[in-house]
Amino acid sequence: MTGKNVIISKNICKSFIDKRSKKEIVALENINIAIPHGRLTALVGPDGAGKTTFIRMVCGLLVPSCGSLEVLGMDVLAEPQAVQDRISYMPQQFGLYEDLTVMENMVLYADLHNVPPGERQARFAKLLHMTGLAQFTERLAGKLSGGMKQKLGLACTLVRAPELLVLDEPTVGVDPLSRRELWEILQQLVKDDELTVLVSTAYMDEADLCSKVIIFNEGKLLAEDTPENLRGYLHPPKGVAFTGVRSLPDKFVIEVRNLVRKFGDFVAVDDVSFRVREGEIFGLLGPNGAGKTTTFRMLCGLLPASSGYLAVAGLDLRTARTQARANIGYVAQKFSLYPTLTVDENMNFYGGVYGLDDERLRERMTAVKEQFNLAELSDKEAGELPGGYKQRLSMAVALLHEPRIIFLDEPTSGIDPVARRNFWKQITALAAEGKTIIITTHFMEEAEYCDRIMIQDQGRMLALGTPKEIREQAGVASDDMNEAFIAIVEKSRGEKEV
Amino acid sequence: MSAFWERLRALLVKEFKQLWRDDSSLMIGIAVPIILIFLMGYGISMDVKRVPTAVVMEDASPTVEDMLSFMQGSEYFEPYYAPSMKEAVALMDGRTVDAIVRVPSDFTESLYQKRAKVQIILYGVDASNASIMRGYLEGALSNWLVQNQYKFLGSGAGLGAVTVVSRMWFNDANTSAWYFIPGLIVLIITISGVFLTAMVMAKEWERGTLEALFVTPVKVLEILLSKMVPYFCVAMVGFALCVVASQLLFDVPMHGSFVVILLCTMLYLLVALGVGLMISSMTKNQFLASQLALVLSMMPTMMLSGFLFDLRSVPLVVKIVGYALPPTYYMQLLKTLFLAGNNWELIIRNCSILVLYAVFFIGMAFRVTKKRVG
Incomplete structure (x- = not known):
């Protein structure tokens, strides 16, 4: 399967009508990209670049205004449910039920994905170990820290082995420590299970950890390449930082x-x-x-x-x-x-x-x-x-x-x-x-x-x-x-x- | 099919757990009905009691004293005896009294000539109170006249000529509760069905949890069913509380069949759930959903369904709006079933209308709930 593209987007665009000003807002313009199987791909760009819009289209949650979008060999527009049956998705807010416990959230998603009871125990144990949540299974999701919530959200998407894992800004609002742990988990998953992962992020430095990087800006595709070839975009030269320490009065x-x-x-x-x-x-x-x-x-x-x-x-x-x-x-x-x-x-x-x-x-x-x-x-x-x-x-x-x-x-x-x-x-x-x-x-x-x-x-x-x-x-x-x-x-x- | 039941079961388990853990849902579903029962049952009374009344006896004969004796020890009046009309008016102006009864100096004399008059002046700012007070006073005075006219008109003479208007005012003090309980049931079903359901569904839209649910094999049918079943149960608990209170606390008669009442309630509840789910999927926002639920369902239920105001006596436009709303038909059903009995013609007609509404709103809820965001 390696070498095959899991997501193929052809001339995808999306525009919304702003309710108040009645003006058309273009969220995405002419996006042509392909996302390879068995790799970690990052979708990078500042807020409002169209990352979430694109990801939601991949999940069949938004209908593109034009173009065609193929996920796992299926047309998302024609059969969104068939795609949704086979992929896992974590939205920006993690999609957790805050008044359910860690275990209850995982059981809910396992039930919804029709995971056979026999497979659960081993899978849950592995996920809890991986995310470090094993000792918190009875804690309400709402009482977890931001980093733990994010890991629980990830665990819920992995209750069964998805063919494609889509994460929308999983590291937003999470401290650097938790961010690093999450990326380690993702890299491990790709390495061990040949999982295909698409992650969106606003942190340019996170893109370095992926094998492919797609950069969006203001609804347009800016670049699509390996992180090595995109150094210039990902790490803009520092323009105005001070050289040396200024001497300030002791006031x-x-x-x-x-x-x-x-x-x-x-x-x-x-x-x-x-x-x-x-x-x-x-x-x-x-x-x-x-x-x-x-x-x-x-x-x-x-x-x-x-x-x-x-x-x-x-x-x-x-x-x-x-x-x-x-x-x-x-x-x-x-x-x-x-x-x-x-x-x-x-x-x-x-x-x-x-x-x-x-x-x-x-x-x-x-x-x-x-x-x-x-x-x-x-x-x-x-x-x-x-x-x-x-x-x-x-x-x-x-x-x-x-x-x-x-x-x-x-x-x-x-x-x-x-x-x-x-x-x-x-x-x-x-x-x-x-x-x-x-x-x-x-x-x-x-x-x-x-x-x-x-x-x-x-x-x-x-x-x-x-x-x-x-x-x-x-x-x-x-x-x-x-x-x-x-x-x-x-x-x-x-x-x-x- | 087994996958369907498996997912539905998982969603229902989740929904009931959330319901049980979220105090605010239980508050709205269970505590609010209890508060409303006590508020409406004991707090609101259409009966006016202890009306402060100034009495001006310009003719202080024993006859007049006898005529006005009904005020003594009555729970409906609190007499203030004024020496002259001037003092009585001062009492009215000072808002001490709400009514003045003036017996002119030639009263006893004119009684024999069949042209006796008693003046009643009422504080008319609160029009509905004033008309109730007028009813009380007229009723009491004509009552006395019927009992005593033989003294002045000769025995038997003209008894038939006196028209006795019988009035409700001195009726059982529970009339208000009888009248309110059916309305209260409609209100409680509407709160649980529309308001609560719209809120919990909108919360899922707002928190992004639905977005995560959508990208699983779950179907829209399963999501909507998982919201309907728990809040159906909550509303039925509210209904049960009302029925128990109506029987044990307020002795409201139940002339119709309880089974029919139960079936009508379930039917209306389906309409309410449809409206609630439709509102939440259209707004996807808790604040908007709660406002819409309030304005589109609770307020009309209170004001336009015949709960507070009789639809026969409102202006045409309001009447048309009232008859376009589902709670009106359920209200008619309940009032008839509780207070009158099994009126099959009405039951069949109103239930058919409610079935149409249920199909329409639940259908709409399915139409507007799509596995999409934005």
Whole structure:
């Protein structure tokens, strides 16, 4: 069978009609690809590239607008059920029933795939061992961590041997450790069972682990080749990272001492202390549930601390929250401007909220629009801007009142690599102007853009320093920040268990 | 075929486990009916009691005192004796009393001349209360007149000339509960059938669990059946609670056959489940599904099915809308079966209509539920 193509897509396209604007949105254009049998193939691209649309079509869940799609030698359009009987699919949200236990979820999927009872015991044992869930069979799926859920989702797709395994962004929102474990399982499966796997991912580095890579961007096929031949796409040269360490004055604008935040018995942030200099780019890194967002919210004054000292721009957040807020600009993770207002209207509104008078507002609007190249888009509705521009607009609005400190929560998730690089260019320019930037990110390579980073896990601060110092602390030879991060988190978790 | 049963069994086991573990479903399915039974049975009463009434006796003769004695110790009136009309009006203005009964100074005298008058003034802002109070007062006064007219008109004379209008107001205090329980059953079946089913199905769309289920050998039929069976059971538990309460707590008569009531209920429940599944597959979103279920099924059930307002006395447009909705026919069936008896003509007609609705909505649910997303 090797050498045969399992999925053959010919001139596939898909467009949707946007309900509100009645405009046609093209999700996929003219996709011609073939996915080989017995290999691990990655579908790579930023959010909105059309990965999920393509995967859903392969599973017979969406009907293409044109073209033909053959899966396992069958026409998906004509016989979706026949295809669905033979493949396994894990959607982005894992498809687990959160109020059923690990075992109940697996039994459900085994029943639905009509797995004979005789085969189950051996299969379940193997899957539970492989995913490390053996001791959690009675736990409700909703009570598992993100990484465990993802592995359970995978186990549910493997209750019988599928002819094709399709995973839609299985590693999204999962910490680097769990991501690595999942990829090891997948590689093992392909090697041992000659399983055909199609995985979509937004992480370019994950594509290296596959034998074939397909890159989508804005609904178009960008490239289709082996990861070796696609180095240029997968690892764009770093454009604006600092060379060496900048010398900053020892003037601290943020001071955190013994910060603790508890939710009931759960300690979300456990005794964290750090200081941020004026003009510094300070990165908060950590797996999901590490306490990044909680720390971040306390710094912005959105959440009171349980105990500890917290000062922003020299003002104690417990006593002078409002004054402290006047010094900060905040860009939330989700686009939080009004989609039906235009760029100008959004700025006018937020300018009013910050209390800028007309003249100053006009002045500032011109300035930020120029800074972020938004001048031509003044009358466009914010909701209709492409992802990267929404990002810029959010930044522009946050800078209207000229804050000294800017907080950015996962600003680069969901935007494409080019937009991300542009974004970092602007961030470094702002820092050069003397603004202080506090940023969270789950892209480890972005840590290189920061002057200093702090790594958090399970509420505790594991490491604090320049990216170079962090790598040294981790003891990794390569300049791969991901490796350093995993080493630090693993080491700390190991120590805790001992 | 055995694969079909195997998958259906797996889905049903899963559905019942989820139902049992999800407190909110059990709340809506079981606790809400119990709360509604008590609320409707004891809380809402169409009977007006302890009406504060100002009494102005400009003629304070023993006859008048006797005539107004019905107010003493009555649970329907609470008399306030006012020396003159001026004070009575002040009491009305101060919202102390809701009614004024004024007996003019020449009352006893004119009684013998057959032209006696009593003035009744009512606080008319709450029109339905006012008409009930008028009924009470007129009833009590004419009652007295019937019993005492021989004194003034001579024995036997003209007794036939007095028309006695018998009124319901002094009837059994349970009238409201009798009237509400059938309506309550309709409401509870609608909540479990439409609202709860739409919510749990929409949740699966929203959480992406259906997406994963679709890429298995499962058929749409199996998915829909696995949603219908558990919520059919939940609704029947709600129904059972209502029937038990109607018999044990409120002594609602059941003149018709219980078997017919049960069959009609199951039929209407199928309609409700069809509507619920159709709504959820169309919206694929819990919030939208709950809003639609509320606006399209619960509100019309409350307001347009003849539960609160008699459809014969509403404007034509509302009547047309009311008769286009399935709960109206089920409501008619229940009221008739509980309070009147087996009216076979009505049973056959309404059940046929409900069968058509059930076929239509369940058919629609199958049509709109496809193994596709987006």
